[in-house]
Amino acid sequence: MTTTAGPRPRAKVRLADVLFSGTARVAGILILVALAAxxxxxxxQALPALVADPADYGSxxxxxxxxxxxxxxxxxxxxxxxxxxxxxxxxxxxLFISHYAPRRLAQGLGYIIDLLAAVPSVVFxxxxxxxxxxxxxxxxxxxxxxLGWIFLFAPPASGTGRTVLTVAVVLAVMxxxxxxxxxxxxxxxxxxxxxxxxxxxxxxxxxxIRMAVLPFGRxxxxxxxxLGLGRALGETxxxxxxxxxxxxxxxxxxxSNNTATIAGNIALNFPEASGxxxxxxxxxxxxxxxxxxxxxxxxxxVVNRRKAFSGAN
Amino acid sequence: xKPAGQHRPADAFRLPKGNPLNTVLTAKRFGALAALAxxxxxxxxxxxxxxxAPADNGGASNSASALSGDFAGSGSSAQKAAQEAWIxxxxxxxxDVTITYDPAGSGAGRANFISGAVQFAGSDSxxxxxxxxxxxxxxxxxxxVFEVPDYISPIAVVFNVDGVDDLNLDAATIAGIFKGTIxxxxxxxxxxxxxxxxxxxxxxxxxxxSDDSGTTKxxxxxxxxxxxxxxxxxxxxxxxxxxxxxxxxxAGVIDAxxxxxxxxxxxxxxxxxxxxxxxxxxxxxxxxxxxxxAAAVVEESDPVAGRTDSDLAIxxxxxxxxxxxxxLVLVSYLIGCDSYADAKAGAFVKAYAQxxxxxxxxxxxxxxxxxxPLSDVLAGKVATVLDGIK
Numbered sequence: 001m002t003t004t005a006g007p008r009p010r011a012k013v014r015l016a017d018v019l020f021s022g023t024a025r026v027a028g029i030l031i032l033v034a035l036a037a038x039x040x041x042x043x044x045q046a047l048p049a050l051v052a053d054p055a056d057y058g059s060x061x062x063x064x065x066x067x068x069x070x071x072x073x074x075x076x077x078x079x080x081x082x083x084x085x086x087x088x089x090x091x092x093x094x095l096f097i098s099h100y101a102p103r104r105l106a107q108g109l110g111y112i113i114d115l116l117a118a119v120p121s122v123v124f125x126x127x128x129x130x131x132x133x134x135x136x137x138x139x140x141x142x143x144x145x146x147l148g149w150i151f152l153f154a155p156p157a158s159g160t161g162r163t164v165l166t167v168a169v170v171l172a173v174m175x176x177x178x179x180x181x182x183x184x185x186x187x188x189x190x191x192x193x194x195x196x197x198x199x200x201x202x203x204x205x206x207x208x209i210r211m212a213v214l215p216f217g218r219x220x221x222x223x224x225x226x227l228g229l230g231r232a233l234g235e236t237x238x239x240x241x242x243x244x245x246x247x248x249x250x251x252x253x254x255x256s257n258n259t260a261t262i263a264g265n266i267a268l269n270f271p272e273a274s275g276x277x278x279x280x281x282x283x284x285x286x287x288x289x290x291x292x293x294x295x296x297x298x299x300x301x302v303v304n305r306r307k308a309f310s311g312a313n
Numbered sequence: 314x315k316p317a318g319q320h321r322p323a324d325a326f327r328l329p330k331g332n333p334l335n336t337v338l339t340a341k342r343f344g345a346l347a348a349l350a351x352x353x354x355x356x357x358x359x360x361x362x363x364x365x366a367p368a369d370n371g372g373a374s375n376s377a378s379a380l381s382g383d384f385a386g387s388g389s390s391a392q393k394a395a396q397e398a399w400i401x402x403x404x405x406x407x408x409d410v411t412i413t414y415d416p417a418g419s420g421a422g423r424a425n426f427i428s429g430a431v432q433f434a435g436s437d438s439x440x441x442x443x444x445x446x447x448x449x450x451x452x453x454x455x456x457x458v459f460e461v462p463d464y465i466s467p468i469a470v471v472f473n474v475d476g477v478d479d480l481n482l483d484a485a486t487i488a489g490i491f492k493g494t495i496x497x498x499x500x501x502x503x504x505x506x507x508x509x510x511x512x513x514x515x516x517x518x519x520x521x522x523s524d525d526s527g528t529t530k531x532x533x534x535x536x537x538x539x540x541x542x543x544x545x546x547x548x549x550x551x552x553x554x555x556x557x558x559x560x561x562x563x564a565g566v567i568d569a570x571x572x573x574x575x576x577x578x579x580x581x582x583x584x585x586x587x588x589x590x591x592x593x594x595x596x597x598x599x600x601x602x603x604x605x606x607a608a609a610v611v612e613e614s615d616p617v618a619g620r621t622d623s624d625l626a627i628x629x630x631x632x633x634x635x636x637x638x639x640x641l642v643l644v645s646y647l648i649g650c651d652s653y654a655d656a657k658a659g660a661f662v663k664a665y666a667q668x669x670x671x672x673x674x675x676x677x678x679x680x681x682x683x684x685x686p687l688s689d690v691l692a693g694k695v696a697t698v699l700d701g702i703k
Contacts, residue, residue: 058525058551129565134572159518160558160573241565244558245523256518256558268561271390271418272525272550 039289046283049276057273057280059247068284070249074259075288077251078164078239079232082171087225089172090179097180098187099209110184117177125241128170133161133242140165140254151251158256162244165253170238175228182227186220187213219303226299233292239264262288381409384661388415388422388435389645390562391527391581392464396435398681399669406668410661419527419645420550426451426648432658433649433666435464437527438550439617439626440648451658452650459623459702461695463669464645464678465611465685467602468532471588472577473570474498475513481506483594484539490577491519491536492543493556498575506594513575520569520578523559525550531629531643532579538631539640581643582607583683593641596634604685606639612688613638623651623698642685652703663702670695 054061061067093113097106137160144157190213198208214221239245245260245268252258260268262284270281386396393416400412417425419436426434429450439460449458470487472480477498482490486502489495495502499512522529527550534548546553558576560569563584570578570588577591582602592599600606610633617626631640647666653659668674675686687695 058549129568130572137574156516158558159516159576160520160560160569162558162560162569240524240561243523244560244569246555246559248555257555268524269551272420272527273418274420274424277420 042282042286042289045279046286047279049279049283052276052279054280056275057277059280061247064280064283067247067280068262068287070247070259071262071265071284072287072291073249074164074245075233075261075263075291077259078167078171078243078261079229081164081168081253082175082232083225083229085168085172086176086179086228090176090183090224090228091221093176093180094183094187095209095213097184099205099213110181113177113180113184116173117181121174121235121237122241124170124174125238128166128238128242129162132170133166135161136166136169137161143254152253154252154255156256157254158244160244160256162242162258163252163254163256164243164258167239167243167258170242171232171235174235174238175231178231179224179228182224183217183221186217186224190216222299222302226296229295230292233295234263234288236263236267240267379409380407380657380661380664382657382661383411383413384433384658384665385431386412386414386422386433386435387417387425387431388648389419389437389464389527390416391437391466391643392416392435392645392682394583394682395464395678395684398677399665399674402674402677403665403668407664412665418525420525423648432653433647433662435645436648437643437645438530439624439646442619449650451653451655453652453654453703456650456652457621457623458648459625459651459666459698460620460646460648461625461666461670461698462611462627462644462687462691463647463666463695464682465607465687466643466645466683467582467604467607467639467685468528468535468579468641468643469582469585469602470577470579470591470593470641471567471570471585472591473573473588474515474575474577476511477513478589479507480510480589480591481594481599482591484536485543487591487593488536488540488543490517491521491557491579492554493519494543515575518573518576519557520560520566520573520576521552521557522563522566523552523561526562527645528563528579528581528643532641534629535631535641581683593639595638595640596636598636600636600639602639602641604679604683606637607642607685608688608691609635610638610640610642611644611685612691623701625694625698649702651701656703659703663699666699666702667696670699 049057050064052064054063054067057067059067093109097109097113101109137158140157140161140163143153144155147153148155194212194216195208198212199205203211239261243258243260243264244256245264246257247260248257249259250257266281266285269277273281393414396414396416400414404410404412414435415422415431419438422431422434423436423440423444425431427444427447427449432451440458445458448454452458470482474480480503482503483506486495486506489502496517497514498517499514504510504512529552530548530550533544533546533553536544537546537548552559558569558573560566560578563580566578566580567584567586567588570576571586582590590601592601594600610629611627613633613635614627614630617624617628620626626646627644629640629642629644633640647669649662649666650659653662669678670687670692672686672692675684675692678684679686
């Protein structure tokens, strides 16, 4: 391999190669074009709303910032709560499947989790409205009665159960399959040598997971969680169906006063919106676009920074 | 050069040169690609053929008397059930006509009609003066639009309180409950109107629409007109106060009231189902929602001033004191052109609008959607307007 005599042999150009590389390149460019088109559309449509008087699109806020800030808070708050609930459960399920469950059970469980990811969100929304909200109503009343001094459970409790906590639980159920299946795949890829070495040094199974599996999978876990967070941030139907929305910031988990989310707000108000109202809703969509982009960038940064120490290379 | 001992991962899966499988794979892939190309050509041409076919047929079978073609309307979601029933029976009578109605919302419906995307619109609010000043793409230039009431529905105040089946409320009390100034079911204001009821000492959960809706606009219009001291916000599609629970759509409100405890909400009368319905004070009596009461108040209200002859927009008299009226009512309009640029569309809209507002069409809607049929006087005025459509 070190001595090359004469001109390098040229690879024969095959039609299939040309076709394939061409198709792949077009596909790659197409996604960039689509993204750019969405960004341009959002910007162009949002601009009129940024300078308009909020009264024109039915808001009491002083300017667009005042209109969109509560929505930004509501979006992040609901998604944050959902991830807070979903993350530990997902880690538990993923580790159970990859390292604790008997092989046959693990496979079946994996299928069921993946199946959960295929359930359309409208079904989750219906479940949230018809089953979960009435069921947790007494719990919320109890929380408001006994723990009302904590600002999260300040009374009065919701009489319908349609609160941000209910939404967060439904969202958590929706993102658990995403976080679980990616984490599971990552955990399964932990080098067997690392694991056996840990066990050979006298580690218990949990210690082995802590020392070998989790460090190896750290960047994967972050990616999985970010993917779940992204889904929760953008989820529309469930929020529109389940949440009782208000246009001010509220941290209370159990009352009728819940801050609306951007996606939910668009879904609720777009059908009857006209004129500048449409622009205002699209402008909030632009804000959501920026938030998602920012969160993904941060996630990328974290993953890249951690990559060197994870052993994943 | 790569250091020795580290192999490129791709090499691991490469078959040795000269292996017959290589040729097989290439041939197979190439075949698949070719098949894909052929298949997509077929699919594309099939699509094109599908799209062209109806237009061709329509052109060929078009005669002066028979209606034919694809027509679209969009707008009010309150009219959805009624429009579905009307479309079903109109298409049965006119097999060559295909109608679609997209219940996208009143605002979207009016916008679609203005842009010419649809031939007619259903709307819970009549066209604003600003909208009327603009041009309508589907109409002959410099002609007006018609606007006739086609769907009248009482709005019911529904409640779900343990041990209470009958409830009498006046406008000020309803306003107080939904604004959040009356918070307990045994509040003095409610107790005074219901001396016989066993009202619990429980917090009221009021449920309003979380989406913008014509129902909310009519409900708030009623409260603003009849109890302006309490309800100081103007009529609006968006619920104006921070009190209570929000729920999406009529179904969402009904759901929240049914599944909640000590709840009260407002919804289309036809959607109330098994829920208890409050009677509203009109004059000195308490009136339960009814089709007759709704039709009566619409008939005796004044038209909106400054409109053309073909524009039957109505300013509903919510402050009526006649107990045969039920003033908490939603009026939804059918909007179209007086004269269509496309003659076929004109013929269709004329026939369809005449059917909708006929006694037959109104009773179809009454049984399908629980709406209140137009009164004879109003139906007569509507028929005069519709006669002029070209």
